Amino acid sequence: MERKGIRQALLCSTLGLACAWPLSAIPQEAPWQRPTLNFQGVPGLVDMPGAHQMPDAEGSITVNAFGSDVQRNIFHFQIGPRLSGVFRYVYGDNLRNTGAYYDRSFDIRYQLVEESLTWPALAVGLQDFGGTGIYAGEYIVAGKTFGRLRATAGLGWGRFGSEGGFENPLGVFGDRFKNRPETAVNVTQTGQFDADQWFRGDAAFFGGLQYEVSDRLVVSAEYSSDAYALEEANTSFSRQSPVSVAASYRFDNGLDLTAAWLYGDALGVQLSYSFNPKTPPGPASGREGQGPVVAASSAVALGWGGMMGGAARDAGAGESFEARLRSRLGAQGLRLIALKRSGDVLEVHYRNDRYLAEAEGIGRAARVIAGELPAGVERMILVPRQGELSPSAVTLERADLVALQDDLDGSWKSFARAEIDDGRAHPLSLRTPGAYPRFTYGVDLYAGPTVSDPDNFVAESGLRFDALLALAPGLTLDTELRQPLLVNRVEPLPNQPEGESDYPVVRTDGARYDDDTDLELRRLTADYVFRPGEDLFGRVSVGQFEQMYGGASAELLWKPADSRLGLGAEITYARKRQPDDPFGFEDFDTTTGFVSAYYEFSEGYLGQIDVGQYLAGDTGATVSFDREFDNGFRIGAYATITDMPTDEFGEGSFDKGIRFSVPASWLLGYPSGREFATTWRPTTGDGGARVKQANRLYERVRLGQARELQEDWGSFWR
Structure with a gap:
C-alpha cells in the first residue's frame, strides 16, 4: 500500500473539511439550481459522487464517452426527496478482455442529512450493487456549499477504495470488514446482490471542489480514489493522475454539456438531459x-x-x-x-x-x-x-x-x-338500447423493446391496431395486431445444453418470435369480467394472451373502494405459441398461479408483491414499487427472486427492471388517454417469467374507485 497515495488522499480531504467548517456560517449568495452529474451519471464532481440530491422526482438521461474505449448511458431518477436510483448501460471495447463488452448495473443512494447553515449534506450509496460488479463500490460522502463554492469529501470502498487505500476503519466492528471477497467482480455470477461485499476491504478518501461561475457554468476539480485497474489492464486507457477537472454548461431546456480531462489521460464529453414529471414539457x-x-x-x-x-x-x-x-x-x-x-x-x-x-x-x-x-x-x-367494469x-x-x-x-x-x-x-343488460353489441377500435404507432431484446429501447417499431367487441354484459373480444416496420435482428440466447438444466426454456428463445416483419396477431382473447360479491371483482380469459403464450386464466380481486389495500389471486394455464402460426401451439404447457397484495401509500407511491409459481416451474416472489404523479406519469422498479439457481438462470441471476409509463398529454400538451410504456431490464432469463395479461383487474378497478376520484377531483372543473 503506497504511503504517498494515503497522504494525498488525507491531505485533500482534510483541507476540504478544515476549510468548510469555519466558513459554515457564511450565507449563500443563491442556492444552486441543481447539482451537476458526474461521469457515472449521479450528482457529484467529475467522476466521484457528491452528497447533494437532484430535485424530487427529477429524471436525468446521460450519455458520455472518454478515450476511445468506454461509452456510458445512464438514467438517474430521484425516487423521493432523499432516495435516488440509477440504471447504467456501458459499452467497453475489450473491457473484459473479450472484445466488445456490454455491462448493465444499478445504483441506489440515500441522503442521510440535508445541508443546513451549519451542517453539510451527507449521503450514502451503493454503486453496481446488482450487476456484474465491475463498477461495484460503496461510499459515504459529505458536501457543503459556501455561496458559489461547493466542497465535497468522501470515504469509499470497492472501486472507490482502490487508489490510496488503507485499512478499513469499519474493522473496529469486526474482522469481516477488513477483507473484500474476490468474487465482487465475477461475470458468471452477475446480478447477485453480493451484500457480503458491501463496505468491506480497503477504504480510501476522495474529494473535490466545484465553483458556480454563473447560473449556467460550473467548473469542478476532484481527487479520485478509483484506480481504474480494469480499464488500464484491458483497454488503451492509462490512469496518469488521480486528479480530474471538468466544466459544465447548463442550457435553459434541461440540457447540460460537460467537457472533462480525466485522470491525466483522456478527454471526456458528456450530454445530460434533466426533466421532472411534475413539470410537463408540453404547453398548458x-x-x-x-x-x-x-x-x-x-x-x-x-x-x-x-x-x-x-x-x-x-x-x-x-x-x-x-x-x-x-x-x-x-x-x-x-x-x-x-x-x-x-x-x-x-x-x-x-x-x-x-x-x-x-x-x-x-x-x-x-x-x-x-x-x-x-x-x-x-x-x-x-x-x-x-371496459365492461364500472x-x-x-x-x-x-x-x-x-x-x-x-x-x-x-x-x-x-x-x-x-x-x-x-x-x-347500476348494471347494463342486453335490453339496454345501444349497449350491445358495441365495437371500438384504434390505430397508432408503437416503438420499444421486444421479448428477445429487452435492453434495447427501440428494438422494434411499427403500426398497432386494437379492437374491442362488447357482446354482452361483462363479455368482450379483445385483439391487438402489429405490423412491424423496423426490426433490429437479434440472435437467440444460448440454451442450456440438453440434460444440464431442470427447467424448461420459456423466454430465452424469444428471438424466434422477433425475426421478421410479417403482420402479427399479438393478442386475441375472450374476457368475462363480473362482480361475484361486495368489494369483489372477477375475470376469466381464454385465447392468445401475448406474443409467446396463450391459454386460459382466471383472476379474483378484493378491493374495497375506501381501502388502500387490495388482495388478489390468479391462476393461468399457458401453452407456448408457434412463431409462424397465429393459432398454433407447441408442445410445452404449464400452469402458473399467484397470490398478490397491493397497497397505495401516500404521495403517489404504490407497492405490490406477487408470490407463486412462474412459467419455468420455479417458485418465488416479485416485489414492485412505483411512483405515480398527478398528471399520470409513472415510474417504478421490480425484482423477482425465485428458487431457480443463479447458474441456471444465466446472466442477470434474477429478474429485475425499471419501467416507465409516460402519458401523451405530458409530452404533447393536450388531453389524451394514450400512454407510452416500456420496461428496461438488464437481460431476459427463464427464471421469474410470467404470462403477460392485458386485462388484469387491479389498475382498471383502482383508477375508477372513490379513493382515486377524490385524489384527482381537483381536475373536475378543467
Missing part, C-alpha cells in the same frame, strides 16, 4: 381550455322514449336528445354507451377516451349533460366504464353544477355534494 400542462359551462336556465322540455333508445326528439331541434348528447360528449372525448331515465333521474353510461384522470372526464360529462337536461330532470347518475357511479345535481362552476372552492364543494357509490348497483 396537458390541459385544454375550460370545459363546458352550464347555463343557469333550464333546457327545453324533451320527449322521452322509455330507455332512451333514440326515439325521443326535441320538437324544434330536429335531432334526438340521445344523438345530440352523443355528439357533444364525443366532442369532449367521451363515448356515450347507454341512457336510462327513472322519474327525475337520468343515468348515463359512457367511456372516457381522452382524460387520464377519471375525475376530469366526470366533470366534462356532467357539464355537457347538465346543459342538455330536459325540464323535470335535475339529477344525473354518471357511470364511467372501464367500479363507481357518481350522482350529481344540476343546480350544484350551476352554483359551483365559478366558485373558487368549487372543487372540494362539488366533491362534498357528490354521491359516489359502487357501480355494481
Whole structure:
C-alpha cells in the first residue's frame, strides 16, 4: 500500500473539511439550481459522487464517452426527496478482455442529512450493487456549499477504495470488514446482490471542489480514489493522475454539456438531459381550455322514449336528445354507451377516451349533460366504464353544477355534494338500447423493446391496431395486431445444453418470435369480467394472451373502494405459441398461479408483491414499487427472486427492471388517454417469467374507485 497515495488522499480531504467548517456560517449568495452529474451519471464532481440530491422526482438521461474505449448511458431518477436510483448501460471495447463488452448495473443512494447553515449534506450509496460488479463500490460522502463554492469529501470502498487505500476503519466492528471477497467482480455470477461485499476491504478518501461561475457554468476539480485497474489492464486507457477537472454548461431546456480531462489521460464529453414529471414539457400542462359551462336556465322540455333508445326528439331541434348528447360528449372525448331515465333521474353510461384522470372526464360529462337536461330532470347518475367494469357511479345535481362552476372552492364543494357509490348497483343488460353489441377500435404507432431484446429501447417499431367487441354484459373480444416496420435482428440466447438444466426454456428463445416483419396477431382473447360479491371483482380469459403464450386464466380481486389495500389471486394455464402460426401451439404447457397484495401509500407511491409459481416451474416472489404523479406519469422498479439457481438462470441471476409509463398529454400538451410504456431490464432469463395479461383487474378497478376520484377531483372543473 503506497504511503504517498494515503497522504494525498488525507491531505485533500482534510483541507476540504478544515476549510468548510469555519466558513459554515457564511450565507449563500443563491442556492444552486441543481447539482451537476458526474461521469457515472449521479450528482457529484467529475467522476466521484457528491452528497447533494437532484430535485424530487427529477429524471436525468446521460450519455458520455472518454478515450476511445468506454461509452456510458445512464438514467438517474430521484425516487423521493432523499432516495435516488440509477440504471447504467456501458459499452467497453475489450473491457473484459473479450472484445466488445456490454455491462448493465444499478445504483441506489440515500441522503442521510440535508445541508443546513451549519451542517453539510451527507449521503450514502451503493454503486453496481446488482450487476456484474465491475463498477461495484460503496461510499459515504459529505458536501457543503459556501455561496458559489461547493466542497465535497468522501470515504469509499470497492472501486472507490482502490487508489490510496488503507485499512478499513469499519474493522473496529469486526474482522469481516477488513477483507473484500474476490468474487465482487465475477461475470458468471452477475446480478447477485453480493451484500457480503458491501463496505468491506480497503477504504480510501476522495474529494473535490466545484465553483458556480454563473447560473449556467460550473467548473469542478476532484481527487479520485478509483484506480481504474480494469480499464488500464484491458483497454488503451492509462490512469496518469488521480486528479480530474471538468466544466459544465447548463442550457435553459434541461440540457447540460460537460467537457472533462480525466485522470491525466483522456478527454471526456458528456450530454445530460434533466426533466421532472411534475413539470410537463408540453404547453398548458396537458390541459385544454375550460370545459363546458352550464347555463343557469333550464333546457327545453324533451320527449322521452322509455330507455332512451333514440326515439325521443326535441320538437324544434330536429335531432334526438340521445344523438345530440352523443355528439357533444364525443366532442369532449367521451363515448356515450347507454341512457336510462327513472322519474327525475337520468343515468348515463359512457367511456372516457381522452382524460387520464377519471375525475376530469366526470366533470366534462356532467357539464355537457347538465346543459342538455330536459325540464323535470335535475339529477344525473354518471357511470364511467372501464371496459365492461364500472367500479363507481357518481350522482350529481344540476343546480350544484350551476352554483359551483365559478366558485373558487368549487372543487372540494362539488366533491362534498357528490354521491359516489359502487357501480355494481347500476348494471347494463342486453335490453339496454345501444349497449350491445358495441365495437371500438384504434390505430397508432408503437416503438420499444421486444421479448428477445429487452435492453434495447427501440428494438422494434411499427403500426398497432386494437379492437374491442362488447357482446354482452361483462363479455368482450379483445385483439391487438402489429405490423412491424423496423426490426433490429437479434440472435437467440444460448440454451442450456440438453440434460444440464431442470427447467424448461420459456423466454430465452424469444428471438424466434422477433425475426421478421410479417403482420402479427399479438393478442386475441375472450374476457368475462363480473362482480361475484361486495368489494369483489372477477375475470376469466381464454385465447392468445401475448406474443409467446396463450391459454386460459382466471383472476379474483378484493378491493374495497375506501381501502388502500387490495388482495388478489390468479391462476393461468399457458401453452407456448408457434412463431409462424397465429393459432398454433407447441408442445410445452404449464400452469402458473399467484397470490398478490397491493397497497397505495401516500404521495403517489404504490407497492405490490406477487408470490407463486412462474412459467419455468420455479417458485418465488416479485416485489414492485412505483411512483405515480398527478398528471399520470409513472415510474417504478421490480425484482423477482425465485428458487431457480443463479447458474441456471444465466446472466442477470434474477429478474429485475425499471419501467416507465409516460402519458401523451405530458409530452404533447393536450388531453389524451394514450400512454407510452416500456420496461428496461438488464437481460431476459427463464427464471421469474410470467404470462403477460392485458386485462388484469387491479389498475382498471383502482383508477375508477372513490379513493382515486377524490385524489384527482381537483381536475373536475378543467
